Amino acid sequence: MEFWHFSEQSMHPAWDKIDGPTKVLVDNRFCDPEVANKLYNRYLDEWVIADKLGYNIFVNEHHASANCMSASCLLTLAILARQTKKARLLCLGVPITNRTDPYRVAEELAMIDVISGGRLEIGLVKASPFELAMSNQSPARIMDRYWEAHDFIVKALTHKGLPFSWEGEFYNYRNVNVWPRPFQQPMPPMWITASGASTGRKVAQLGYTMATFFNGAGTKPLYDAYKDEYFKTHGKPAGIDRFAYLAIVVCGRNDAEVQERINKVKPYLEVQPRTPKAWSNPPGYESVELNAGALKSGKTGRINFGLPLNPTRAEMAEGGILFSGTPDELYEQMSSFSDKVGGIGHMLMLTQAGYLSHEETVDTMTLFSEQVAPRLREYARAKNQELTQAA
């Protein structure tokens, strides 16, 4: 199992000052540049420490948000490409349906891969619905645009030789010629996020690593669909390294310390859903069938991460939202969740969330890397054998 330190680079000091949505429409005076300066540098320091502790690095981006100040995951990775030594560098991801220029995305990816000496892992994502407000890119036909941008980026990164041209439905280029070519040949490893089985099957056909975020009970059917499709397409079982899962991880030495840290992390779960209603699902972002079904059922998206009200620690762990405890407890929770969903090869760990301080974050990371990670690696090796021999 690989472990990926993740932080949303939040402007959490503003959360309790903001009334209403914390993104899209929120007044940007809540983002104090001096506070942001300290926070950005703190978060970057934590990634540098993560590198030293044996973690890989996972960064994301959002826009107009107090929940995440990273306006470009590739900017963050560009900094870390120089400041870290060993860690794999995962952007998950570049929201290519927000980008008007996939050529530029390909160039930036290649540059990071070369500067880092081949440590880049590429995640291309659809973009959150509410961010189309800022990017101004259309929610209609968003997946058609996604796949064209994806296909273009793959070709631009893998193409060797003289320039090629691209005259697609959404993108036009007369002279595609990416300099530098990626350090990793033919190209860096690819990731895609998924939550439903149909996307899972598509990712399996491509053979990419599939990540799912806070997906809880939806994870098993998603992983099963991937495994089924992967076997059909590639003629061999999917290894455990094809499966990634994101959750919050809190580690402490004793119950009191763990509880104190959970209390600081939990506001993250409350802030996440503070999205302006009009932007939570603009027409076109989901299919007509899904939207019509949602209208009929009156259901509008996942509320409270699919958890019951006032969830217990055990419920949050079993729901795959927040793993918390002493190193022993964490090992139990994470290995049993992995067993339940069919095997996790990459644990994407939101180790800094909410009001957790720098010291507490680093302490959690250190404890985990020393006392949990080695055991989970051992567990995953055995699990992988089971998966690849099962068929």
Added chain:
Amino acid sequence: MFITALPERREIAGVSVEFLIKGDGQNLLFLHAGHGLDAADRLVEELAKSYRVIAPSHPGFGASELPRHITSTEDLVFFYLDLIEELDLKDLIVVGASFGGWLAAELATRGTGRIASLVLIDAVGVKFSGRETRDIVDIFARTLEEIPTLFFHDQDKAMTILGGLDFKNMSLDSATRFARNRESLLLFGWSPTLYNPKLLGRLHRVHVPVLVLWGANDQVTPPAYGKQYAAAFEHGTYVEVPEAGHYGYLEQPEKFADKIIAFLGAKTLVAA
């Protein structure tokens, strides 16, 4: 405006489209607003007392197909050029409401050889103000629950017309029509938001009489916008209906029909 499917179906330029065709007399093409067309549309019913009303659901709306190549208002305009030729419509009255008004204006700029007159009801489609002033409310930044207050003047009538937005008790077919109309309106009107920057400079090509008919309480495109729209035509007449919102033609179909019939009648007299 979306609940009941239209009764007829025809293929136009290879696109299977649902139609509401009613009445006798001079042909009148009705181009519906962005939230769609209902088989029981009251304005169509009123106009059908004097004209032969041909009212299709645009490609992508209601139960009309949306082929992959239709992605812009320009594509819809070409579809309607095909429709007019295939049905061999001449001396045609074109009436469009809101988004349909935009299509009607675009259509007329492509040539008025077959068009006798044009009626725009609370139409979108044109940009007048500078880059930091919106002429048209960003309807895509509003929730579904805001539709009654934003688009209508009379809330009781709005809820009747919208089936109370009570999707749980509607058929899946009606909910699908609603969801589909919203998606297609966004496909065609996302950005620039519900206008074509080139259209204003083309309106001089419309040489036929144009009635610009407006709801006095329109909040999406306020009356000042309608007046500028009318002034942009060679023969534009601006007429307002009191106590009517952006979708005032659904709230007060008789009054809107009366104004249209009066305008078209007067025009006929002048022409004679």
